Amino acid sequence: MITMIVRRLLTALPTIAASTALLFFSVTVILGSPAGMMLGQDASPQAIAALNEKYGFDRPALVQYGAWVANAFQGDLGRSFTTQQSVSRAITDCIPVTIELTLWSILLAASAAIVLNTIPVFKRTLTGATTLANLIGITVPNFMLGISLIFLFSVWLGWLPSNGWAPWSDGAGEHLRRMIMPVLTLSAYYFGAFSIVYRAEYRDVAQRMFIQVALAKGLSEWKVAFKHALPNAVLPVITFVGISMGQLTGGAVVTETVFSMPGTGRLFVSAISGHDFPVVLAVGMLVVTGVIVMNLLADIAYTIANPQIRFD
Amino acid sequence: MSSSPIAGNDSLVAVRDLAVRFATPAGPVLAVDGVSFDIMRGETLALVGESGSGKSTAALALMGMAGLSGKAAIEGRIALRLKKGNECDVNRLSARDLRQVRGNEIAMIFQEPMSSLNPVYTVASQIVEAITEHTKTTSAAAHARALELLHMMGIPNPAKCMISYPHQLSGGMRQRVMIAVALSCEPSLLVADEPTTALDVTIQAQIIALLKRVQTRTGMAILFITHNLGLAAEIADRAMVMYAGRMVEQGAVAEVFRNPRMPYTQVLLRSLPRLGRPREPGQKLEAIPGNVPSALKRPSGCAFHPRCTFMVQGQCDEHAPVIESCGPGHAVACLRWREIAAGRAA
Ligand SMILES: Nc1ncnc2c1ncn2[C@@H]1O[C@H](COP(=O)(O)OP(=O)(O)OP(=O)(O)O)[C@@H](O)[C@H]1O
Ligand code: SF4
Ligand SMILES: [Mg+2]
Numbered sequence: 307m308i309t310m311i312v313r314r315l316l317t318a319l320p321t322i323a324a325s326t327a328l329l330f331f332s333v334t335v336i337l338g339s340p341a342g343m344m345l346g347q348d349a350s351p352q353a354i355a356a357l358n359e360k361y362g363f364d365r366p367a368l369v370q371y372g373a374w375v376a377n378a379f380q381g382d383l384g385r386s387f388t389t390q391q392s393v394s395r396a397i398t399d400c401i402p403v404t405i406e407l408t409l410w411s412i413l414l415a416a417s418a419a420i421v422l423n424t425i426p427v428f429k430r431t432l433t434g435a436t437t438l439a440n441l442i443g444i445t446v447p448n449f450m451l452g453i454s455l456i457f458l459f460s461v462w463l464g465w466l467p468s469n470g471w472a473p474w475s476d477g478a479g480e481h482l483r484r485m486i487m488p489v490l491t492l493s494a495y496y497f498g499a500f501s502i503v504y505r506a507e508y509r510d511v512a513q514r515m516f517i518q519v520a521l522a523k524g525l526s527e528w529k530v531a532f533k534h535a536l537p538n539a540v541l542p543v544i545t546f547v548g549i550s551m552g553q554l555t556g557g558a559v560v561t562e563t564v565f566s567m568p569g570t571g572r573l574f575v576s577a578i579s580g581h582d583f584p585v586v587l588a589v590g591m592l593v594v595t596g597v598i599v600m601n602l603l604a605d606i607a608y609t610i611a612n613p614q615i616r617f618d
Numbered sequence: 619m620s621s622s623p624i625a626g627n628d629s630l631v632a633v634r635d636l637a638v639r640f641a642t643p644a645g646p647v648l649a650v651d652g653v654s655f656d657i658m659r660g661e662t663l664a665l666v667g668e669s670g671s672g673k674s675t676a677a678l679a680l681m682g683m684a685g686l687s688g689k690a691a692i693e694g695r696i697a698l699r700l701k702k703g704n705e706c707d708v709n710r711l712s713a714r715d716l717r718q719v720r721g722n723e724i725a726m727i728f729q730e731p732m733s734s735l736n737p738v739y740t741v742a743s744q745i746v747e748a749i750t751e752h753t754k755t756t757s758a759a760a761h762a763r764a765l766e767l768l769h770m771m772g773i774p775n776p777a778k779c780m781i782s783y784p785h786q787l788s789g790g791m792r793q794r795v796m797i798a799v800a801l802s803c804e805p806s807l808l809v810a811d812e813p814t815t816a817l818d819v820t821i822q823a824q825i826i827a828l829l830k831r832v833q834t835r836t837g838m839a840i841l842f843i844t845h846n847l848g849l850a851a852e853i854a855d856r857a858m859v860m861y862a863g864r865m866v867e868q869g870a871v872a873e874v875f876r877n878p879r880m881p882y883t884q885v886l887l888r889s890l891p892r893l894g895r896p897r898e899p900g901q902k903l904e905a906i907p908g909n910v911p912s913a914l915k916r917p918s919g920c921a922f923h924p925r926c927t928f929m930v931q932g933q934c935d936e937h938a939p940v941i942e943s944c945g946p947g948h949a950v951a952c953l954r955w956r957e958i959a960a961g962r963a964a
Binding site: 514515516518519520521522523524525526534537538610611613614 | 681683686717718719720721722725726727730733734735736737738747748751752783785796799
């Protein structure tokens with residue numbers, strides 16, 4: 307298993323390097339001349355030249371890339387073109403928000419999907435309810451769900467504050483109360499998706515002989531479901547959780563926007579619309595690294611959960 | 619209880635008019651149709667029949683598990699003598715009491731040793747789990763017992779086997795582990811559903827020998843399910859033959875083998891090679907003509923009539939034979955068994 311982790315880490319490094327390069331050059335191509343973008347169409351050639359000089363845009367792309375990588379290794383991701391703020395600073399401000407939102411949401415979605423699809427006794431009544439919830443989670447767009455929640459819990463019932471997000475520094479209670487609706491909103495889709503994957507696998511596992519053997523030992527249906535079926539059916543969910551968390555390092559744009567959360571998703575969107583090259587690049591890198599790291603973690607978790615792989 | 623089918627004799631299980639009907643999208647399937655039989659203490663009863671004849675379903679019904687794989691209506695009476703001495707009807711037990719029967723009074727081993735063990739748990743935890751479910755012991759005592767069981771199963775390195783995962787063991791080893799799991803609570807009946815079919819011949823013989831040895835030691839009864847009559851002869855005291863959900867013949871193994879009365883049993887006997895008795899050169903196996911009837915469309919009258927060489931139109935396809943005595947402890951369900959036995963039938 308250790309060798310597997312080391313091997314995966316070693317392959318992850320070139321992947322990250324290759325994706326940075328790809329990202330760097332494609333962003334350069336897509337966004338075009340940064341100086342022209344920043345100064346607008348009517349800018350004089352002199353002004354553009356001055357800007358090119360200042361940021362080094364006139365250097366060959368490869369040289370620019372080399373400089374970017376060298377700086378990135380020192381934790382310097384450049385300055386935002388629009389706010390002149392340090393990019394690494396902007397990112398480290400956003401990441402905790404996004405990570406927290408992601409963790410709560412995926413945790414809620416995965417545990418609800420697993421538990422609700424494992425409980426044996428009420429199964430017949432529960433299956434219908436869970437299917438409906440899956441359907442809602444997958445089909446209802448996040449902004450609609452978010453707004454409906456605000457309407458229900460803030461406007462109508464008045465249980466939760468509607469005025470956006472509060473940092474931890476406002477107190478844990480304030481912070482967590484404002485976390486509820488975003489988490490519900492974001493987890494809905496993942497609940498549906500995990501549920502479908504888990505349920506399909508669970509049905510397969512339930513047909514396997516060792517389930518009948520476990521029942522023949524005299525174990526209760528609950529014990530058979532949770533102790534014998536669940537660990538065998540959970541593997542694809544682990545992989546899926548890894549993929550989802552990786553993707554979410556780029557932020558949950560819609561949820562963050564609806565609930566005014568300062569996460570990476572919003573940072574990314576405003577950077578793209580403002581042609582803020584260093585920020586776009588930095589968030590892109592974050593997503594690439596996030597995806598790779600989360601997939602690796604998922605593989606490790608998968609291996610731990612599956613003795614068949616663990617001992618080969 | 620005066621109406622008890624068990625009272626006053628030596629039987630451990632007394633099944634009366636057992637019927638199991640599955641509701642399937644294609645219609646009801648009568649997997650077991652009015653079967654009655656007894657299993658005596660300490661005996662080995664072989665349950666023989668082709669695929670789909672309802673052997674597994676009947677056996678699962680003994681543990682109240684026939685309905686678990688689908689929607690099933692189960693009728694009849696399954697009287698079981700419990701270890702404590704009292705008697706119960708498995709068909710009328712609460713879910714909670716059924717769990718006390720499963721694993722504790724009746725244990726079962728299955729055909730597929732490859733998939734019978736849970737891949738995510740060690741051998742030790744799967745045996746210990748069976749022990750602690752029914753007995754109040756410490757984990758250390760349960761582990762000691764598990765080790766002892768593996769030793770008894772003739773596993774070369776029991777300590778190593780304990781900490782192994784199923785995929786690290788061979789098929790024969792897994793079946794030994796399964797038997798250890800089944801024996802862990804000293805059941806009075808072991809149901810072995812084709813326990814050697816998936817194993818190669820050498821291992822098969824070893825497992826059979828092991829079952830016999832364990833039986834001598836513990837005195838438990840065995841219901842041995844197989845479609846191999848030869849194997850039944852090796853291991854069983856009595857045999858019963860099922861066809862299309864019905865019992866068609868039963869009796870002492872020697873008697874059924876020497877004087878098979880039901881044409882189906884006769885063909886079965888001629889069609890199967892016997893364990894440890896290779897076919898003589900040139901001797902051909904007789905294939906049974908026709909197909910196993912579909913469980914959805916059971917033939918009228920005697921279900922075997924489309925394949926029976928003794929079939930008489932207007933008789934066999936109209937009247938269902940009932941099981942009747944045809945010798946001491948020997949019973950058959952065939953309208954023409956007397957004529958056939960006397961050699962008068964063609
Ligand atoms: N859960 C179920 N739902 C519907 N039909 C079933 C179910 N289980 C068994 N049957 C049907 O009942 C009949 C008897 O099946 P059973 O498994 O008892 O046969 P068997 O004699 O054990 O066969 P085999 O030798 O293949 O194991 C078959 O026709 C089968 O299709
Ligand atoms: S009843 Fe008729 S068809 Fe059935 S086994 Fe006897 S002779 Fe054959
Ligand atoms: Mg079977």
